[in-house]
Amino acid sequence: MSDIIQLLPDHVANQIAAGEVVQRPASVVKELLENAIDAGATCIKLLLKDAGKTLIQVIDDGKGMSSTDARMCFERHATSKIQKAEDLFNLCTKGFRGEALASIAAIAHVELKTKQENEELGTCIKIEGSKIISQDFISTGKGTSLAVKNLFYNIPARRNFLKSDTVETRHIIDEFQRVALAHPNIAFLLHHNNNEVYHLKNNNLRQRIVAIFGTKMNEKLVPIDEQTDILTIEGFVAKPEFAKRKRGEQFFFVNNRFIKSSYLNHAVVNAFDGLLENGSHPSYFLYLTVPANTIDINIHPTKTEIKFDNEKALYAMLRATVKHSLGQYNVAPVLDFNRDSNLDTPYHFNAKSVATKAPKITVDPNFNPFKEATQKEIHFPFKRQKQNENWESLYTSVAVNTEEKQEELFDNQQEIKTQKTFQIQRKYLLSSIKSGVVLINQSLAHQRVLYEDFLESITVKEANSQQLLFPVKIAFSSTEIEMIYTIKSELENAGFSFDEFTKDSVTIKGIPVSVTESKITIILEELLNDMNLEVPDASFSHFDIMAKSFAKTLSIKTGTQLSEKEQEGLVNDLFSCKAPSISPFGKPTFKTLTLNEIDNLFNS
Template sequence: MSSIIQLLPDHVANQIAAGEVVQRPASVVKELLENAIDAKATDIKLIVKDAGKTLIQVIDNGIGMSVTDARLCFERHATSKIRHAEDLFDLHTKGFRGEALASIAAIAHVELKTKQDQEELGHHIIIEGSKFVSQEVAVLPKGTSFLVKNLFFNIPARRNFLKSETVEMKHIMDEFQRVALAHPSIYFTLIHNGSENYNLPSSNYRQRIVNILGGRTNEKLVPVSEDTEIVTISGFVGKPEYAKKSRSEQFFFVNDRFIKSGYLHHAIMSAYDGLLKEGNQPSYFLYLKVPPHTIDINIHPTKTEIKFDDEQALYAILRSSVKHSLGQFNVAPVLDFERDPNLDTPYAYKDKSSDVPLIQVDANFNPFLDEKPIKTSSNSYTSSGNYAKKETAHSWESLYVDLRQDTKEVESLSFESEEVTGSFFESKEVEITPSRTYQIHKKYIVSSIKSGMLVIDQNKAHQRVLYEQFLSNITLKKASSQQLLFPLELHFTKEEMLLIQELIPSLENTGFIFDGIHKDCIHISGIPVSIQESEVSILLEELINGLQNNVPESNFCLNDGIAKTMAKSVAVKTGTYLTELEQENLVNALFACKDPNVSPFNKPTFITLSVEDLDKKFAL
């Protein structure tokens, strides 16, 4: 029998490796930015077109490469970071596998321009699908320019799986933020479709966080600092009152490398125990320095997960340091047994005796000497057995003389009775019938029907009613708005502002009125009638969180998502008391819907219990 196992060609192996390394344009951005940092660059510029599908270019002023290194960097398993297997446990750089550039060159058109400082001329290399097209000598500035065009041009199936431009650009911005936050001393610039999204000059950690997330971020940060033999912790955590529903502002950096760790996240949540509302997530930007030999960063292809030698000790140190910072800056309540030094006796008065105050009494003082005796018509006997004088009413009765005359005139007037014709709910007077509704535990509405009993979930039923109203308003563009006396000013990050700008046309159809849209804030002067002013910021936050990771491709799906999120946020909550009139209006509105059986999230809105079902419960 002939052999069936054979070696794969290099271009096929590179394409398979590219499936692990390059999942989307953001993966290319991450690899190129990390290479620029390893090249000791102090100024890195990222240029993107069409969310990376058309162009990704990273320009740095690093040490550059020689002609030999420029050719070898595109070969598989070629790296300058490691020489032996032991080097994997003593890494101080980002990229070390030697597969990134080979994988990128296998699925895109690549142009590399590089020049070392001591060389007069640089080198220009063009590669298309792992094939070297040309190599030339060129006049170039110091550093490296890596240009990637037409990503997945030879794998159309992978290209079709890419999401919309908004989603892909969000992933690129996520990778850019992670790298920029880890290296505040490097000047970073991000340009997308000709417009500058980020311009981050060299700064410290706090300034870099504020420059990325917005100017209002500075007042939210609480510094954290701890130095032990196991780990050195620095960075910032957010105040509990600024917690959000999303986890978009949570960053762990271990030796300047962004990681994800549910175990360490649990330590942070334990430190915030009792300080957060249910469902809220705190913000944190924590930088951990550990000895390289105590971690293993080669357990995941994307290098975002790390295995620690002593996780339990790290958990305890991280939890206590965050809890200490929250208490030290009066964010969390603490027990403080230190006495106030201002209450201590001064040293000069230590042996000095205290002065006895002098008491002087005026024996001739009589408080009743200048008062005139008051004549009383009767005396009252007190509980102590003494007679107490009762003042007459002549003095205060004179104050009401004119008022009595005015009162007689008012009594002679007659007023027409005014009949109240309106009510909050526009409906006729409810008659008490056998089918009246009842509320149970401020959660369910019960009503009798011909075949038995109807039990309605008030929250899910209201979601269905509001969902169809919002979706109708968005589609027909006839929603009514209520004007605000004072416009609302809400602040968001640049990443969230990109998503809000996509949602504004649909939000305006629901009743929102936007007066101004800036880089990091929006001004709202009108809101839908069914929404309270205090709910606007919560609603927009939930709307952003719900659509942030999965922006729909079609406009209808986008409108549907907005209507669902708004209905879920505004619907009457469990635990809310409803009057009998409100219960009946909700029931009538539910069964007037096109699909009253399920909520917008496909949960049942009501159940029915027949008389037979009830009889079975009582059967012996």
């Protein structure tokens, strides 16, 4: 029998490895940016075309590579930071030319230009699908430029699995933000299709956060600073009133490496206990520094998950530190959460000294308590009637009021007898039908009604818009502004009217009739979050996701008391919809219970 086990060719092995390392263009961006940081760069440029599918290029001014290193960095298992197995548990760098370059070169066209400072000429290497096409000496500046073109060109199945340009760009920006936040001392530039998205100068952490998320973020931040023997915590948390409905701006960094940790997130949320509305999530930018040998960052291929030696101690310290900072900066009351602000000393009295003289007491020498008071001496706030005057009116009014209340009582009883719907626990509506009863989820039913109304307004007829007396200016990050601008025409079809777009804000002068001014920010934030979901890039998808987002945000919520008229109106509107049985998100809006099913409940 012939042998059937064989070694895979290098180019096939590299393609298999690429499946683990390179999931999408954002994976390539992360590896190249981290390599540039470890090269000691002070300025890093990221150039993209077509969400990285056509081009991902990272240019840095770091130390560069020799011609030998430039060739070696594309070999499998080539690295500059690991000499022995023990080094895996004492990592202080992110990687230097080689951890993933072999995998990237296997599935793309790669062009590398690099030069060290003390060399006269640099090196240029071109690779296509793991095959080195050329290697030449060139004249170039200090540092490295690595261009990855036509990603997944030789694996069309993987390329077909990529999402729309909008979604892939969002993932790239997420990776870019994480790296930029971890290294505020490095300047970063991001260009997409020749348009500048970010131009971040090297500055302090607070300025870096504001530069990425907009100027309005500056007023939200509460500083965090704590040092212990086993842990150093720095960074910022956002004030409770700026909490969001979605988990968005939540960043943990351990030894300048972005991580995800539900355990540490729970510690932060616990510190906000009693300060957040139900369903809200705090924003935070927290930087933890621990000894490198007390963590294991190799438990996940992307190194975004981490294992600590003493998780419980870190949890307690993090929770206490955040809670202390919230109290220290008067964000949260330290002792009395129900303190009455009316009892506070007014500002203009703070500097005044306490009076030392006793107040003067005035006495009326003519006052005689035994003297019979006359009508003139007694001051009533109303004209008093004589004692026995019109006494019948007292009983008449009582009798009339009693009769009216009795009539109201019987009227209410008559209304209850003819009432068509009933509200249960402020969550469900119960309505009688010929075959039995129907139980309706009021929130999901209202979502369906609003969804179809919005969809019709956006796509079929022109929506009504109400002009605001004073235009509303809302601050967003530059990427969020760009997303809003891309769907500007769809929002205008929905009834929004825009006055001005700037780099970090948008001014709105008109809103849909069904939207209140106080909900503008919530609606747009929810819409941006929904736009970040992986939806197909179809012309209809923006309309659909917009209608869903509006319906979800504006629908009545569980716990809302509805009058009888509102209940009946909602039931009628629901069964006038084209698809009344399901919500916009595929959940059932109502359940029917026939008479036979009800009888069986009592006969079983």
